[in-house]
Amino acid sequence: MGIVYKKYLHGDKVLGCNACKTHFATQEHIISKDFYGMYGKAYLFSTVINVYTGEAEDRSMRTGLHTVQDIHCAECSTVVGWKYLVAYEKKQQYKEGRYILERTLLHYMPGC
Template sequence: MSKSFHGQYGRAYLFSNVINVYTGEPEDRSMRTGLHTVQDIHCAECSTVVGWKYLVAYEEPEQYKEGRFILERTLLQYMSST
């Protein structure tokens, strides 16, 4: 996990794996770091968009993100299992 990312709503985290989400349709998105093909990721419980998955990074220095997930901190909620 890397904490040095920013999403649309502020602080965001980069993960190699996430659970309890499903992906939307791929789309090209222009970001601060260049053009990327991404899929929004939705909470499996409530369907809220909580971030995105990088499919393709067109700039070579950004290709380490491919196949990884961004979760936006402000869109996440802690839910107790009890």
């Protein structure tokens, strides 16, 4: 991993890393709040910044088989969720290229 240039988001609904407060996304990027991660509630995002991805692997989930990559906070390396690369069931394919962030690992930033 090289030098990471952190980007910053603006708006009053910025979500970031609970551990180090790095910005990940704004509330407008949430596609669905009806997801579950390893620690309970999770959100599906259209895009997430300041993260890097781990190795791709196949995971069998409640909604079928998916190829995913863990996503890590670019600042503190905490695994904060995963990215969907491939969904093998047609009706799950809207998730491809989208990101899951675990609700309990997120911090809501005050307006900035």
